[in-house]
Structure formats: C-alpha cells, structure tokens
Amino acid sequence: MVNTSAISAHEVDFFYGDFQALKKINLDLEERRISAFIGPSGCGKSTFLRLLNRMNDAVAGARMSGRVLVKGRSIYDRNADPVEVRRKVGMVFQKPNPFPKSIYENICYGPRLVGIKKSADLDSIVEKALRSAALWEEVKDALNKSALALSGGQQQRLCIARSLALSPDVLLMDEPTSALDPIATAKIEEWIKEAARELTVVIVTHNMQQAARVSDATAFFYLGELVEFGPTKELFTNPVNKRTENYITGRFG
C-alpha cells in the first residue's frame, strides 16, 4: 500500500482558445494527504484543480490533452462518465454557493441524485455530513431554515457538508476561505486537517501562510507550469527552484 496515488496527472496541457493555460503538468497526489496549490493569479492552479473533476468540460473553446487518473482510473477516457467522476471527486468553491433551499435540502441534493429516497436514510446522511463538516451543533434545530440565512462561514461549511454527503474520495477546494473572515477561516482550516484522516484534500489558495499551515505537500504553479512540488515544509524552508524562492519570499506575485 505504499505509494497509492489518489490523483495523478500525466503530461497535461490545457488551452483556452489559443492561450495555453497549462503546460505539460505531471503530478502525483497521495491518498489521505492535504495538497496545496499556490502561485500568482492566472498561473493555472485553479484551471488544473477544475480539471480533476471535469468541471472545465463546459468551458467554451477549451481543449485538453494528457491523462488524469483518479485512483488509477483515467477520468478523460472516452467511456468515463463525467457525472460519476464528480460524485467521487467533490468540489467546494471560492464563494459559498448554497442553493436557495433549506439546509436539509441542500445536503440531500447529491444523495437524491443517486437515487436515495428513504427519509430515514437521508436523515442520517444529513446528520453525518453536517457533523463531519463541524456544523451540526450550530444548525441541528434549524434544518428547515433557508441556507441563505446562515453566515458566510456557515454557508461554506454547509457546502463542504453537501459535498461530503456523496462520500467522495477526493475533495477539491478552490480558495475556500478567500470570502471568509479570519475566525471562519480558522474553523475551515481546522476541519481540513481533521478531514484528511479519511479524505484526500486538494486546496488552491492565494494565501501562502494557509498552505504552510494546513498542507502536507505543496505545488507551486507559475505561468501554466508546475515549477516545484514537494513536502510543504521543504518547499517553504528550502525551495529547490529560484522562482519558488522568489515567490514564497514575496519578491513577486
């Protein structure tokens, strides 16, 4: 069981029209680890993240080549179903995006799509998901309240719970705390560290301190290239590449 990759990318190129957003990305992310993607705006880190659960499929004029494997299975194969991929690889976005429905209905959305109908089953899924997103205690008496009435931090944890309700193998997080205040951010970071016991987490962040605080491994992207990838501690204390050093010491970006 050594060297199990939750996700591996081989020679991934990605284009928006004529613009090459990703250049020959090769990357292996270990199971049950927290990986962070850092780099300046427009470096391709979010684009790469969205490739990992085929969220870029609908982007007009986009083109991709190379292979992405999730648990050893190629998700861009002709017979791979993007919907199934997304059920195994969940995603949390930059801005909390709960549906304008109740808290309960938000969490049930994914499970209902896979055909879970019994209310007893749904009840237990909702409770489990809210507990694992550390939101249960705050909302257990208000499950029928509108999700939009929650605070920003609570909404984001609800979105996390909504993804967890599908029991994904991997959770992708695209700058999940950039719209939140420091206290809400701390709660989410705490949650991420807990979650990695059972889940592979990939987090894109603008905030280098955040990457240093939460992640086991860090990847530095620059101008569409993966410049450096390694254990977070090493990358931040002893970067191999000059560009990585310049970025983490704040000389550009």
Added chain:
Amino acid sequence: MSSEIFPRKYSARKRSQAVALTMVRLSALTVLGTLAFIITFVVWQGAGSLNWEFLSQFPRESMTAGGVFPAILGTLALAAGALLIALPLGCGAAVFLSEYARPGPLMTVIRLGVSNLAGVPSVVFGLFGLALFVGQFGFGRSLLSGCLTLALLILPTVTAASEEALRQVPLTFREAATALGAGKWQAIRQVILPAALPNMLTGAILSLGRAAGETAPIMFTAAAAYTLAMPDSVFSEVMALSTHIYNLATSGTHIEATRPLQYGSVLVLLSLTLGLSLCAIILRARLRKERQW
C-alpha cells in the same frame, strides 16, 4: 480679481445648463403626465357608469344599456388562456437559448426571430390567426382561436423575460449542481428553473396585461359583437372588453347615447391592465428583497 474667477462666459454656461435641465425634466414630466392624464380623463368620464349592475349584467337593448359582465369574463379567459399556452413555449425557448445554445448562427437567427416577432403589428397576428386557427384548423371564431392568436403575440415577450430571468441565476448555482453530480437537465429542472421562476412569472404577468388589452388579434378570431350565451366550451365565441369598446364607439346604433357605457368599459379595461402591471411590480419588489444572492 473677481473678474477672473467669474468670467463673462460663466453665465452663458449656467444658462445652457438650466435650459438643458428644464428640457429633460419636461420630457420626464410628459411621460408621467400622459399616464396621469389618461387615468384622470377615463376615471372622470367613466366613473359615473360604474356600478355593480354594470359589472355583473349582460348588455341590454342593443347594447345601449346594461352591463359588460360577459366582456370582462371573455377578456380574462382570453388573456389567461393565451398565457397558459405561451408560458410553457416561451420558457422552453428561453431554456434553450440561455442554457443549451452555443453562440453561433443558429442562436443569432433565433434571437432575431424573437425580436422581429415582437415587432409584428398586432393586426397581422389577427389576420394570421384568422387564416390558420379559424380557417385552416377549423376552430372557428372561438375562445381557442383567440387564445392561440394572443399566445403567439405575447410569445416573444414571454421568451425574452424568461431568458433574462434565467441569465440572472448565478453561475455558481450551476457549478454547485454540476459538482454534485447533476446532469445538465437535472440542474436546470431542479436548481435553475426554480430560482428563475419568480422573475419569469413577473414577466408573464406583464404579458397578461398586454394580452388583455389587445383588440385587433381577437377581433377576427374570437370576439362576438354581442352574444347572450355564456361560453360553454373553448369553441364558443366570446365578448371582450377591447372589442366591445370598439364596437360601441364605431358601429353601435346610438354611438352618442352610449358614451357613458364606452367610458365605463374603458375604465374597467384600464383598471384590469394597470392592476396586472401593479401586481407584477409589487411581486418583483418583494422577490428582490427576499432573494439576495
């Protein structure tokens, strides 16, 4: 020194500013004034003949006396029927345009079609309805023919309003649904349409007002000048307020004598259409307050 701070041109600039402001103010006032004048005039002339008998009775004595009850009923039935037909079609077209169609020649053609359909004069719709529904399909002059004709008339408005409503649904909802494993149609049906529905309804109510006020399209396809029978099926002829007013004012036997009845009918029709618009505006304002995403 003061002559430098207040050069002679100053007063000319100030004058042109004052003139321009007066002009644009007057323009705005003209718009408001027109509405106010119409309402005041119609209420002034029509309020006298408005009473319970007028609203609840059939016309009598060759339409020189009595009420407009069948016309009110006919107008409501025509407008509601038109909306029932146009809403699903318009929503469908809007979903296609906003969610499925990729920018390209097809989309351009459909868009051009929608906006040109909106520009077709209503009398043309009337004649089209006469040829197609009344004649070709054999529906005769009937509620059904009238509803179908009016439905075509309001279709572009309903489509445009629905498309706008769909575009206002944030992209983040679509992303959330997709990331949770929803297929495209599932996301549309379960998340996007419910979120867009209130705004769609607002647009629909405004179209309802439009349909209620139209004359030409129903004149050829649905409206009886005078009928004592209440409509008993969708194939019955119906009276309508707009055509009733037209008939009283142009071809009645006692045009002068029925003036109060004409103004009364105008007042009823105006209240109906303005009332619908008001409903739509109130609904929109309430929903805007409720839904801040």
